Amino acid sequence: MSSVFLKGGRLPNGLKLCDSTDTKTATVVDDRIHYDGGFYGSLTAAARAASGYTGIHKISGWDYWFAEDGDGKRVQLQELRRRQLRGG
Secondary structure (H helix, E strand, C coil): CCCCCCCCCCCCCEEEEEEECCCCCCEEECCCCECCCCCECCHHHHHHHHHHCCCCCCCHHHHHEECCCCCCCCHHHHHHHHHHHHHC
């Protein structure tokens, strides 16, 4: 993944996402999340679809989805966002 995770506040086109078990995958396509044949306008909407969200527990796409960092390690998107905001 590029060292610039968020480009102008957006996820890079083509970014591959996965869940914590690496069984569900999604891709960023034109500022939307492509998951299981559908397109979602937010990370959270795609996370709800992938997790079978029923509305009982709060879910955040930033916490649900993971991507590879610059070292090839799978990291939660929330952590990647924190790193970039800290300048690292």
